[in-house]
Amino acid sequence: MQDDVFGGRTAALAAEAVARCHALGRFSEIEDGVYRPFGRQSLEDAARLVERWMADAGLDVRRDAFGTVVGRRRGVGPGRRTLYVGSHLDTVPDGGLYDGALGVVLPIVLCKALAGRALPFDLCVLGFLAEEGCRFGAGCMSARSLTGRLDRALLERTAPDGTTLAEAVRFHGGQPERVGQAADFARALGYVEVHIEQASVLDRRRHSVGVVEGIVGQSRLSLTFTGQADHAGTTEMGDRRDALCAAADFVLAVEELAKADRELFATVGRLDVSPNANNVIPGAVSLSLDVRHPHDVAREVALSALAEAARAGGGRRGVSVGWRIDGQRAAATCDAGLTRLLVEAVRAAGVPEVRLPSRAGHDAMVMARVMPMAMLFVRSPGGLSHHPDERLDVADVAVAVDVMGRFFARLARQEAARVPGAPASPYEETRAP
Ligand SMILES: [Zn+2]
Structure with missing residues (x-):
């Protein structure tokens, strides 16, 4: 079974992901640097562009009750489960181009590149719109709503300009009356988030990617x-x-x-x-x-x-x-099973295996309350983040593309073995996507 899923295309796919981060960077409330807060036009414009990219990649696109952009790539076979992948599209004031954005655009680019290949699981890409929590003073609200962990009293909270959270949710196509109702995750395989490291552990050790052990x-x-x-x-x-x-x-x-x-x-x-x-x-x-x-x-x-x-x-x-x-x-521990597959994928990609904790909070820590969770960090050159000079090296993203392809291949083998009647050769070329 093919393991090197993206073959010689990793550099091109990485370049496309980085270019899309730059394209999203045009949507900002400020001139120099990026600021896309929840409930503002800049973020909605970014969300709509992401919806177009998802549709172009063959995903079924919708918004959830909080306005989160959701794109699903259907797999094949009976009883199949869903792997959730994603990150956030909102930014801090004076933020950078890659914090959050990379973890949304990369899986979309990979879904597009997987066209014509069958997987024995669904891939569901999540573009969260309210992780940073700057405008309403509460973090990870989209993920908390999706997992049924958002206090509905927050809907009355106002931004400095008087906008209520409920109005902001409606602005992004959400339904305030349904906010906080947990989605059905009975068939969830897990959640995997790719994120820039936002620190300099990988940079100091000159490694492109690192597998996260847990969120502090x-x-x-x-x-x-x-x-x-x-x-x-x-x-x-x-x-x-x-x-x-x-x-x-x-x-x-x-x-x-x-x-x-x-x-x-x-x-x-x-x-x-x-x-x-x-x-x-x-x-x-x-x-x-x-x-x-x-x-x-x-x-x-x-x-x-x-x-x-x-x-x-x-x-x-x-x-x-x-x-x-x-x-x-509380600290969130990464799932042993998903993390083992990620580590195997890193080794198979021929890059050194680095394990590290995340000292910043992420949507992943909320998702970990309801399903297995794993994270892959991509090197932040200079370790700078939450700053307009946040950087990202395309060569490091190419490694992440390779690792994620090999991770999907391993997960496909695991799921094919689990479900009787699943296609014997998942991940092989098929006629219809
Ligand atoms: Zn982030």
């Missing part, structure tokens, strides 16, 4: 340090209750703890000092804390240690500490 869990917190504001000239150094000094102790404790665990990432990104005057001892500080780890238990242990460090450090200075968890998401 994350906790977002707000802390307050409350001491006593007082005169900077008349208060004895030993008598002070300086909230900023206590907060500074804590910021360094966060760094020290994270540096002791290679997998722990912890950041204090925002600090508000009160009264923030040059001749007043800081009386209060509020700060943000972001903690990420691939293992939820390890993240919780780190949070306990940091809470203790904050309280103990504050206590030494007569500063009380408030601790509030604003949001948490």
Whole structure:
């Protein structure tokens, strides 16, 4: 059975995928850089172009209740299942050309290239429209709606210009009254997302692609340090209750703890000092804390240690500490079976096997709640993302094309063996697509 599915066409297919990312980049709310938020014309224009590409690739195209662009390529054989592939078309303000877009256009290009070949599974390409969550302040809303995990109260939420989420859903052809009703995934094989790495692990190691092991869990917190504001000239150094000094102790404790665990990432990104005057001892500080780890238990242990460090450090200075968890998401583990097929495909493509975690959130972590999930990262030259200078190398995309073709071939063999009566030689040339 043919394994090298796309043969000598990988470079051409990669070039087409990259050109399509550039074509989508024309749709933007801003001149320099890309900004396609949910509910705006730029994103709807991008979605309509993607619909045309899907139809051109022979997919049956529709929108789901949230406006997600859905294109299905039908396989052959009885009892066949569906492999979902996709990513998001929306971007952050001042974003790049490839974050999300690559994971939508690449499977469409591959579906087109598969014309005339039968697969013993359906391929369903998903173009999510609300992953970044900048305009409405909530991430992965399209995937949460599709999987029945979106709180319908969010539909009342408004963007800064007063548009409600329900109006934005309707604008993209969705049906607010059906938002949050889970689709039927009884026949789902799994979800695979191709995404740029958005970090420099692959670039530093000079590898084109990497297989994701899992998406890290994350906790977002707000802390307050409350001491006593007082005169900077008349208060004895030993008598002070300086909230900023206590907060500074804590910021360094966060760094020290994270540096002791290679997998722990912890950041204090925002600090508000009160009264923030040059001749007043800081009386209060509020700060943000972001903690990420691939293992939820390890993240919780780190949070306990940091809470203790904050309280103990504050206590030494007569500063009380408030601790509030604003949001948490559990780590998502990639499915062992799908990941094994991806790793085999990487090896068969003759490139080094690299396994790495994703420290950014993706639609894949939501899809993982209802079906097996796997991810393939493509190198981000320079590691820059969420920035207009985000880059992508066509040669790396060609490797991803090769890997995905070999992955499909392996999945085809697996599914053909599973379903009695399926075509004996899936992936062989057929007359009718
Ligand atoms: Zn993304």
